[in-house]
Amino acid sequence: MSFTGKSRKSWIEETLFKRECVRFIPSSWDQHRCVPVCQICQNLIRCYCGRLVGEHSWQEPVPPLSFYAASGQEMEEDWSIEVHTRASPTNAYGTIDFEDTATRVCRAKYVRVAVDSKPEALLQLMLREWQMERPKLLLTVQGGTENFVLPPKVMQAFSKGLITAALSTGGWILTDGINTGVSKYVGEAVKVFGGHDLRKRNTVGITPWGVIDNNMDLIGRDVFKPYQPLGNPLSKRVCLNGFHSHFLLVDDGTLGKYGCQQGLRRKLEKHIQQQKIHPRLNQRVPMVCVVVEGGPSIAFTVLDYVSSAPPVPVFVFEGSGRAADLLSFLHKQTANDRYFNKHSPDLVCIKTRRLLKKHFYVQQITIFDSESDDQMAPDAAILSTTLKGTKASPAEQLNMALAWDQADIAQKDILVYGQHWPVGSLEKAMLDALVLDRVSFVKMLIDNGMTMSHFLTVERLEDLYNTPLGQTQRFLQHLVEDAKQTSLPAGYRLSLIDVGLVIEYLIGGAYRSSYTRKHFRAAYSRMQDNVSMDIYSLMFSIHPDLQFFRTAQPYKHATPGSTRDTRLSSSLGDASLQVLFNFNDLFVWAVLQQRQQMALFLWQHGEEALARAIVGCKLYRSMAFEARLSSMYDNIAEKFKADSLEFGKLAVDVLDCAFRQNGQMAMKLLTSEMEAWSHFTCLQLAVSSCHRPFVSHSCTQTLLTDLWTGPLNMRKNSFMKIILSLLLPPAILLLEFKSEAEMCHVPQTHEAMLFGLDSVNHHDAERGLPFYEKCLGPVSRSVSNVTVQWLPWITRIYDFYTAPVVKFWFHTMSYLCFLMLFSFVVLVKMENRPSIQEWLVIFYIVSTAVEKTREVLMSEPRKLRQKLKIWFSEYWNISDFVAILLFLVGFALRWHSDPYRTAGRIAYCLDIIFWFIRVLDLLAVNQHAGPYLTIITKMTSNMFFIVVMMAIVLLSFGVSRKAILSPDEEPSWSLARDIVFQPYWMIFGEVYAGEIDPCAGGNSCPPASFLTSFLQAVYMFVQYIIMVNVLIAFFNNIYFDMASTSNKLWKYNRYRYIMTYQERPWLPPPLILLSHMALALRCIYWKLLGNTEPGERGSGLKLHLGHEDRKKLHEFEKKCVEVYFHEKNRDVQSNQIKKIRAIAERAEEMSVMVGEISEKVNCIQHSLSELDCQMGQLQDLSALAVDTLTLLTASDSLQKEEARLAQCRINPTLQHVLPHSWTLPHRSNTDCDVPSFRRLNTKSCKSTPPSLLKGSVAATSRVASVERHMGSKGSKEAKHKDTERKEETTTEKSTKTDREKGQSRKTVKIKESSFDPVTQISVVIRFSRWSSVVHILVRNNLMRLAQTIPFTPVSIFGGEEVSIYTLEEAPCDADADSPSASFWSSKGLSAILQPLSSEEGSLDGGLRQGCRMLCTWAEQDVLKPGLIYVAKAFKSEVVHVWQKHFPGSTALQLCLREIQQQRAAQKMMQVFNQIKPHDMHPTPRFLDVSLVLWHSNGQWLTIERNMTGDFRKYNNNTGEEITPCSSLEDMLLAFSHWTYEHSCKELLVLDIQGQSSCHIGGKGDLLFGPDNLGVAAINGFLQKHTCNLCCHRLGLKGQTYFFMKCF
16 A cells, blocks of 8 residues: 555544643642632643643633632542543644754654554554564563663663664564653664664654653644754653654643553554564564663563563563662572562562562563673573563464574574474475575574475475565566567466476577476376365375475375376386476576575585586576566666676686596586486586686686597697598507596597497596407406507597597598589589589588588477577578578579579589688687687677668768769669669779769760769768778777687687587598488487487487496585685685784784884983983073172172172173072071172073073063062162163073074083173172182082083974075176176075964965975074074976976076076166165165075975065056055056166066065066066056156156066
């Protein structure tokens, strides 16, 4: 049943309802006597349904007048759903979109239903409307509704077990659907273990409508509603869980009351339990209750479940808390036969005690302890509990496990030893497992003793073929229609005969299915006519040991007094055709039903696995071809092709494994006759299946080589020996032959049976006895040493002439003689009577015709039409048929007089063409010529459509040309010749130049004859230039495609060549008639003996083995299959081991790397700690030196020091550094009565690191804080403090000077302090002289000790080292006033640059990329430390373009030219500033640009000073300029104009902006770099330039300008 959107909406609204309270029954009474509609009643008093007065939907138009009882009355009316609520069509259903699940798209179907809804309608809603899968298991989860915390192990077991059990069985999960309690944990389980496709997870929430937060937002009919599952924490309502797939919102008319859903949920559960688990199975849907935590009501719920009929098993998670733990405790006590405390007043304990008194109830409860080590997996425990708790029979439990596809549980809990099974129950389970495609169950039943010969019957096999599977069944019926060439009626039931026709139709060729043979058809017809199904069922119940055969009476059993063989012999006359159904029949069913996994499993069982793989490959390939022909099944054609390739690969792999195990046995597998497969061999099946990789395998090619050479043992120059032996027969005795052991795997030929040599003793072959010893008997074997000398010549001659290679050369030599005779016949005059040569030709062709007739009659198909169809499917057979027929026509005509004799001779002339072409087939045997013939055949077969297009072009031109040139032509057959004759030869270059102009030579011109020349030109272009080249390209493409596979194709076609000469008599035509006479005598002999089978069994290349040999061969094949799977599993394991080893090696490498990094980190930490200690020591030593010097300078009297201090003036250029040791005042231990402390002004020593100089400001601030703490006052101290602050501002400037002078290296070393004589130190000291002397001595000792401590130089600068190259100026001559010349510095100066983080791309231009750099150190003032510079590098694409101009060091050359043009702009600006009037202000200048070599990557860059401020662009690349509003702008625009005039119209500076890094372009040979945009842009500049006042003052005139970019 299906619904459209409108009908679905109407069905839901007609079937499902909601409940609304329509009468107000107050739940409490107010003491005041109010009127019915007072505000207090409306806003305070609630109805029993939980709503206020205004929230009701009144049934009457006016509300009732009284809400409460009058004075002296009592309320007698109780609120009930049936009386006080009204049912109306539901108004809330559709789809919920949960908005807080950002990682997944979580949507759920929902519907609002009444509490008294019918469960049948709800189930129909879920199955048909919501398209939920039919449940095979019902998991109802009960537990706490409030939030609780589960232990991690319990939560893991519950989540994984519940979801795994539901997914593996296709079960439904029922919960309350809210976002609290156990339902929330179910949602989390779905989120973690449910996968991404949540809509396939059938998790149904049954939730009360009245307790849902924001439930009014869900109102709407078939709507898509967004929902926020995070509710108000202060609200008493709950939210829906976002990981449920469906919601049933139960409405009982109440608001905010929980529990109304339990009754409807229980009714729905019982109704689902009554449904079938599967349409084929009679078992009902099992149910299990999962208990997690819970309150007192859970005990009553569990009691209801276990006491219902049928009982519901309960699965309790121990450790989850509350009710679940109580049930676990009591269950364990009951199991241990312990007594409870009978005096416990707890009602729950009493109820639980009653529950557990009955042993039956105890068995229905299973306790799962996640902490226990011996517990099984939680999902397996849930399913085992379900099986045991249903109390079903073993057959019903097996049906449940079958529906779940849980073979491991069935093997463990159902198929146990000692289990009693009813008759036929396992057979039915096997049939259900096959229909449901349960591969694991089929394997389990086979492992437990199920045999296909006892299980498979005609009825069951037909049931399997008629299983309704939708598209698969329709495709099979279409195949039956194609095979029978008729339409099937509706409801047609396929029979095995129909299946046999389909198999023959798909395999094709001479294959005959056992279902279509005469004896099976007769048996099947007899069964349908005489035996009814009811009688058959009764007889089967009486005789359970009945076996059915694929014979005349497959359903008849042996009646008393007669045997089954007697009945079969009486009905069919042939008791030897009793063949049981086996795995082959089931394998073919699985392939035709498109069950690949089942087919792969069945392929592994039974005999003839190699043949089954080839048959599967052929069936799937033919089905793919049929699917492609039918547009209805295009989607499954690729699947068929993939399955065919899989079986083809299996066949090749098994053959390869067998060939590696035993080569001769593997070749026996290829040629042994298989009765179950239409007496075909594996090699025949592979050839008919076009399985080229199989035929091209080394094993097959080795066998074909042995067949080709036959008994001859020749390796080199075989054709020379054979031709010599054919010309000189005595030379045969000199050839070497193979022994019987070497020929035991080679099939027997017709000639061998003809001469009576068809009985082969395989025991002799295994002993390696030669073939001739077997013929001579035991007497000759006793003298084996001289056997070769006495070998009978007849045997050797027979072995020689029956070898296919000898037949080939014998027939080839005869054929070449025939061609010479035939050529002589057609070249000489034909007499009235045939000459001797012609008679020889006639005899040859007639004998060839007889041989072709024999080939047709001796082919394997039974029907003549099928024989002819197969024979004519070969191209060379068609060619031979036409050649023979044409010759016979010519032969018949030549006996008559002229003109018939002439017609006969012409027939001879045409016929010889076919016989000469036949030579190509002889060349195909050769390994080198054969692949080329294959390519030519492919080209010829594929050129059809191109030739058709060429013919269309030819006819279009030929008809129009003939019609124009011959307007008065009479009707005749010569018109067709004239249309195509000349246009055809024009394709090959013949243009008929003399006839191009029809008016030449004075001939009369037909009207519009000039058009023929034009048409011929067009025709020649299209046909000769386009179509012919397309054809050549097409052939070229085919050649390259076939070149790689031509050798494989030749190996595949080699089978046909060998089989042609293997079955052909050894005598060539016309002597072949003698062989035909011998074959006729043999057939007469067989007829007299009454043997009718040799025609079928003896035809083809087959090896007939005895029973024991066939058994050994099947055992070998089975062993090879086992070895193949063992190797495959070993390869998989080895790959896994390799992956594990690779991961382990990577882990070890990572561990080593982590260890190395850890060591480096430790080393760096150790170095940093040492560096910190050394820096601290350095600071202390510096402080000691300063203190010592201070004490020495303070040796004079205190008054002198005070006077000097008063006269001291701070020099602002001095440096001020306060070491860390000076941050505290140095005071005497006894004298400290002065509130001031020492103030020290020191200079920076050369040994002081620059990093310490940066801390001078902080050190000074600390001194200032100490001064404030000591409370120093007075103008002198304040004035001195201000002086110190001024010195601080100059500290960094003076630091730069020292850095430039003394830090030309990256490391520092401790040196003795030296003093700058300019520096003044003023100190205020008051202390005791003796204590000061002691203090000085101690500090001197410490200083001497510190000088002995080794100190490792360390780097103190941040950034990377670079080399700076500058473009310097020097006069050309000795005269200083001569013009200067620019030259590069011979040696680069070092500097350290540190990149600064800036906005990405902010400094990039069209040609270069820029980055800001901080100079932390520089040598010889090449850069200023502490300043920011801009480094620019050309983009990679620019460098790539300019490589053609500068092949080597392109980036360096571009940078040099960039700096050169910047220097040119600077010089021009200098000249401009000199010649401009003095009153023109300001004076602009360009920045200096230097060359930088970055040492880390060897990259060349340019560097310039970073300019800050507001930048403005004055003109651009195209000549556009701003409107000047200041003198600076006028001057810069005039400067661009001036550069053009000053450079004699060669250079121009443009694109001037606030930060100007000029780029100069020029014309002629002057090449600056990529920024030279040429003359085209300069013209645009002067067209747009407007001369201003500065231009006039400079004497410039408007002209067209050359362009040079500057930025």
